Amino acid sequence: MTAPLAAQDNAAIKELDAQLPGELVNDPSRIDWQSYGADLEASGVVDESIPGGGAARRFEVKRAAEFIYTAGTNVPLTKPVNRGDTITIGFYARTVSADTDDGRGIVRVRFQQNAEPYPGFGEETVSIGTDWEWYEVSAEAEQKLRKKDGIVAIQFGRTRQTIEIGQAIIVSGSGTIAGKGPVTVAAARSETPELEMPDSVKGAGTLLNNPAQARWKFGGSAGTYVNREEPEIWMMQATRFEVAEPGTTLTDLYATVPIGQAIKKGDKLTIAIAAKSVATNAADGKAVAASRIQGTAPPFESFASNRFKVGDKWQLIKIQTQAPRDYTPGGSELQLYFGGSEQQVDLGPVYIFKTEE
Structure with a gap:
């Protein structure tokens, strides 16, 4: 079998890390994040017009639930974040459709441990427009996030909506990444690893x-x-x-x-x-x-x-x-x-x- 794509992307990720404020603590070349929700459909989207590498994940919430956390996606950390550190996530996103008065999608960002009882901090609700834009959420870590189960949860189950989320970048030690969007980004993993045939x-x-x-x-x-x-x-x-x-x-x-x-x-x-x-x-x-x-x-x-x-x-x-x-x-x-x-x-x-x- 071929080498994992993470190894092939390593040089590009190191180059990106050197240009970012703080320390890169996720793999921006990955968009195959864990997603969940009984009334959620998740699929990949590949289009050269998508900023940050030409790929995104589409999340269609078919029925709104009482609580926003009933559907979402989890962006995993690749390095630990210590208590007291500043952690920031930036990501590209747009709303395809939403049952809201202004047509904008609604997501909640939460830094947390992906294990019971799922402790977390820094919850912030973000309004997602219909054009591709760069969004950032920052918080001071109230607990240590470990490499094995630290995540940034992006939750969206309270609204019937279809949103697309592209490349995500998470840094530790900085309250901002790039304001309106990174100047240099690593290509998001798009459609497929190298074809292997049995x-x-x-x-x-x-x-x-x-x-x-x-x-x-x-x-x-x-x-x-x-x-x-x-x-x-x-x-x-x-x-x-x-x-x-x-x-x-x-x-x-x-x-x-x-x-x-x-x-x-x-x-x-x-x-x-x-x-x-x-x-x-x-x-x-x-x-x-x-x-x-x-x-x-x-x-x-x-x-x-x-x-x-x-x-x-x-x-x-x-x-x-x-x-x-x-x-x-x-x-x-x-x-x-x-x-x-x-x-x-x-x-x-x-x-x-x-x-x-």
Whole structure:
């Protein structure tokens, strides 16, 4: 497997750190932050017009909750921050839509420990405009934030809204970063690490999708989903889906994998899904998941519906199918479902091939 992207980005991060006030205490090249919320969909956005590297995370809060902390994203620290130090976060953001009187999004920034009872400090509510802008929040640390569980929480669950958050920079020892925006920034990690292909599917055909997860959509009310690094799988990224309550619906916890290339009627397709069961109450110790390909426009017709079991070791699940009609580039997507049972499933890269004859 290739080296982690963090190592490849190290030189750029050191160069940025030398130009910033205070000490850099996060990895600004990362935007694959942990996100949470039963009524939240998180996905990646890649566009050269996005400041700070051309990439952002989109957060769609589908239903407002009573408390703002019920949905959010956590930016992890890479170095500890001591009690009494000044800590500042700066980030690019914009509001796509919001159910507010002025159309501006609402987020709350909180410096905290990501472990029970989640102690924190420096809470500040920020109004996010509709154009890309640079926002900063600063506070004096009321407790030590450790490297292993120190985070800056950006919370937004009290408002039905869609916001995008781009590159984030966190420093210790300074009450400001750059006012209206950094002069020099490290490129935010955008779409995908270097493509890695399992040996068993090399030469399988033409790859129709991006196997990495930065541009996928995740959502559903049946449980939670968390993006995480996974050194044991190709491209070292995975998403953990967890259903903790019985009586949920299979389709109410899902991942959506865009298919960027065109598909013609009669095309033979091979789907290869990397997955592992982490925990399950099933008697055979295997989690249950399902998949289907569907159109992205009405009437959203689907094909290749499959249900499959996932063992407790990383495996590549292969599905063969044939397209019933034509799909334009971006006109189809693969849906993967993980609800319906009390279980935890890790989803790694997914490969969709048009099989060569």
